[in-house]
Amino acid sequence: MSQFKIPLPDLQITFYNRLHELRESFLLQALLRAVSTLDICEIDKELSRFAPKSALQVTAGWGLRGELLFPIPYLLTNRPQLLGYYRLLLGFSQKEFYGKQYGFGPMKSMEEKGSIPLRQQDALPELCKTLCRSSEYLIEGVG
Numbered sequence: 001m002s003q004f005k006i007p008l009p010d011l012q013i014t015f016y017n018r019l020h021e022l023r024e025s026f027l028l029q030a031l032l033r034a035v036s037t038l039d040i041c042e043i044d045k046e047l048s049r050f051a052p053k054s055a056l057q058v059t060a061g062w063g064l065r066g067e068l069l070f071p072i073p074y075l076l077t078n079r080p081q082l083l084g085y086y087r088l089l090l091g092f093s094q095k096e097f098y099g100k101q102y103g104f105g106p107m108k109s110m111e112e113k114g115s116i117p118l119r120q121q122d123a124l125p126e127l128c129k130t131l132c133r134s135s136e137y138l139i140e141g142v143g
């Protein structure tokens with residue numbers, strides 16, 4: 001009999017399972033899957049309305065579609081959890097993003113529950129405009 005006990009990698013297994021959940025809900029795979037089921041013409045129409053043209057041109061120059069960097073109401077209405085994708089893309093923790101500083105707290109259920117609160121549905125375009133502006137700063141900062 002060995003003097004050593006087998007260490008079970010429970011933490012790593014839990015981490016792996018959580019990462020898999022995140023991929024399905026918040027990460028690039030979730031965005032790509034959502035886009036593949038939606039009307040691309042509607043996506044393009046909203047991108048032209050919400051994302052700055054110059055920033056879309058830079059994004060296209062990188063070989064990327066605009067929705068990878070710019071949230072739009074059509075996409076978030078169909079897949080509210082993608083707000084988490086954009087939050088992570090912009091580099092914010094949940095605590096910081098949904099805290100009082102930015103005013104996004106009422107939208108937290110989009111990421112956590114996959115639903116848009118009824119009283120917040122009218123705020124979705126303003127949310128997207130605000131986050132598109134943040135994405136524009138991101139592009140300017142790394143471009």
